[in-house]
Amino acid sequence: MAASMIQLIGFMLSALGVFLISAATAMDMWSLQDRSFTIVTNVYTYSGLWNSCVGTSYGTTQCRPYFTILGLPALLQAVRALMIVGIVFGVIGCLIAIFALKCLKMGNMEDNIKATMTLTAGILFLLAGVCGIAGVSAFANLIVQSFRFTTYADSGYGVLGGSDIGGLSGGLTPRYTFGPALFVGWIGGAILVIGGVLMCLACRGMTPDNKQRYDGMAYKAASQHTIYKSDTRPRPAYNDSYKAQSMDGRQTNQRFDYV
Template structure:
């Protein structure tokens, strides 16, 4: 795969991951009500990062935003922060990647500058993908912990089993995992492409002083431009040339 193709593929994959991160962040189904013990219910509840919703059997859906910040758990706020940081880094990474595309010429920008910009964009997208994956994983860990704690309380109370509401994984978690993976893969492709965008350096060979007409230098070679006479001797000025 050529460097240009690898760069374009990394940009497209990163763009898909960025769009997926935004979609997962704004989705409301981060956690959904578990209907294993109560499959028939008149109310279905699900929650997101920004609001909680209730759907009735009649089809009416009502959502209520979280009107507090300090009242939310610390891990919940950490998930919010990770997703926002991932979106911001992904946006900057895509912006840098657009200007670093080899097929796009902007003024007299050299290939070495494009390679550095491609590497920067790749690192940003990798970090953005890791932020999204970590945020979704932390939220999933919270759901698993609360689920088993609720299950233990249900077995202890017995009579309160029907009143206990448990939540399981929502569709937004799977979207976030896939989006974070795409952003990470896109960043890796951009980092790989930056090596092919660097122009080949000119390698200079040191030549011995005894070579015909060359003097050896440090890291470069220079040719001795002294003019030779017909008989092979160097035409240096002598005292007989002046009257």
């Protein structure tokens, strides 16, 4: 009962994790423009793995997909590959876990087969969670490096605290920070790892402990000093009265055994 509950909880968590990393992959807000030092805050830009968008505070949004593959950074393509591989592993793990549920009867499937399928699904969920966390972390590291080395071109601030018109002058280079999709991906990957661990633990409880025992007899080989004794029992003597008689009354040497 405990193994089936752990298996069911692990499957539900893993399915939720697959949904979250799939949603994070489809979201466009992986990197969001930092508006801390900008004057115009009603217009901002953000981008994801597939589109680059411009949004306004009025709710209007215009997105432009990436029309090229070879022109994109190698890290972005690696993040795409990691997220897609994680989704594929998660979907395959969910399909295997559905048929491996102990509460679901599938013909005459034995517990050993279901335990093996549960372990396989747990390993796939672990791999999917690791791929999702690795992809999101790699993109987050790219944002951190870009944010650290991006500076404003000419701030216009005076030495004594004075400033030019508007407080800023010169062109500004936009900086980007973490978007909501990164947090969704991190949470989804962590849930996938937890679900995979629970599935692997449920596999141990599903394996039957009562193994079939075979009753046998101990065989003792004969030693080298074995002495074989001859048979000294008396042999039964034959009775001549059972000899067959011929037609003329004479006895013959033929004997007949009567059963």
